[in-house]
Amino acid sequence: MLRNQKTGQEVGSSCTGELIAGDYVLTNHHCLPQSGDLRPVKASLLMDYLTLDGKGSKRFDVEPSPQEFSAKLDFAVAKVSGGAVAEFGSVRLVAASPEGARSLLVIHHPLGRPKVMSRFRCLALKEQAEGAELRHRCDTLGGSSGSLLYAMGSEGVALHKEGGLDPADTTSFNTATRMSAILAESKVLQAAVATAGADAPPAPKAADRGGDDPMKSTPLGSSGGLDTGQMNSILRGQ
CATH class of the missing domain: 2.40.10.10 (Trypsin-like serine proteases)
Structure with a gap:
């Protein structure tokens, strides 16, 4: 209100x-x-x-x-x-870089309606601007603001903030804020990442993930799967 x-x-x-x-x-x-x-x-x-x-x-x-x-x-x-x-449970956040037409997904409540998942043609644009903004083509509506863009390993890599996508225009895009930029500023979220890391199973080797520092911006790996039939399993880290 x-x-x-x-x-x-x-x-x-x-x-x-x-x-x-x-x-x-x-x-x-x-x-x-x-x-x-x-x-x-x-x-x-x-x-x-x-x-x-x-x-x-x-x-x-x-x-x-x-x-x-x-x-x-x-x-x-x-x-x-x-x-x-x-x-x-709680979501997992990571300061990874979803570049190069990386496939993503978003779980959201468009127009305040029941939870849905956008995955078809949901990806980060190849051409990105400098700075904290991430350009993506995941389908959203009003009410989707505040939704996370998830990597295939069920990790939140950006926070959706604004529309602008036109399906008929291949150069159009929505915008999000990179989680790396948010984590760099938020002490609360830094603590959340540290807590999740302490409770999580052993991470893949650095060679597989491009590094093992959760606060360092690294290229996004392709490890992990996705249970498309149960969206809550993503949010709960299952």
């Missing part, structure tokens, strides 16, 4: 978010804005929202004021209550 600081008018809005180790949720800054006229006054996270009737879903309160945020990188990390991480 967003409130206009000038008029007092309140309006509902929806985005996508991910559970992070330490009882946090990751989304875009523009979903929980801390500047401008609109400010969040109430927020919640709906987990396992798989059907329109909401059957089987569960809601958790989210602090509307993020612990960390960046308008430039368009990310926000907010505290979530109710033991959501203990019940559902």
